[in-house]
Amino acid sequence: MLAELFRYFTLRCPPWARLLGLTYEHVAITQRHRRVADAWAPHLEASKAAILAGAQRCRQRRRVLVIGAGDCRDVPVAELAALFDTVVLTDVVLGPELRRLAKRSGGKVQAQIWDATGVLPALAAGWRSLTGAEVEALFAKGDAGPPPGGESDLVVSANCLSQLGLVPAERLHGAAADDDLPARCAAAAARRHIRWLAARPGVRVLLADRARLDIDAQERELHRQPMPGMDRVRPPDRSWRWLLAPIPEWSPEFHRVHEVGAWIDGR
């Protein structure tokens, strides 16, 4: 508890990120990784390998942009820095490790606050008054604008897709009376982000959850929930399972597992 509180105050983020629960979520992810690091290791390695496969496709390697960089557990920052002139790491919350990394790199690695949905400040401003339909429309039509630093040779969306609409929508007043609102917002934000990514001229690597599974100790699948917004997406180039919360982290009855995909497009 004390460690969580301490980390919370070391984070750099805009006030809207705290209001919309993104800072809390960042701390929760960091703490969970500390508890179950061994279980996450294969997923993190598979993510890094997919990013490097994307890097190999680039004809030029001037700049790489990472969206949802978090603490870069799943991003091979040193390898990218060796391949590209500039590495731009973005998130709505910047932890001290990322800031230190950028500072020590002498300008080669940059850490920037950037909202991939483009709507979070407006959502925070209207979080008491916006209706469910208005919020959903914000995510569906949101424009993140041009990528920070300009167009890049490689753009990586790093395991953040399922969170883009879900986490902020769960904090809204309207969510209390509308159980489906977070899932509808998650779907709208995911579809919008996928379109934004597809419009980038360079190589794109999308790392994203496809489904959430509950699996018991005997390896039987108890429940499968497709991730909102992934219904019209083509099959991934690579896929694997992420043991997000091994028994008893989430439940004494089942492991919480995510099916993850990697889509590598462009060039």
Ligand SMILES: C[S@@+](CC[C@H](N)C(=O)[O-])C[C@H]1O[C@@H](n2cnc3c(N)ncnc32)[C@H](O)[C@@H]1O
């Ligand atoms: C599951 S974590 C991804 C893991 C991260 N790549 C790492 O290795 O730590 C999801 C990340 O997406 C970020 N995120 C959530 N909403 C975002 C948004 N609208 N724009 C950019 N990043 C966002 C979160 O702050 C979090 O760091």
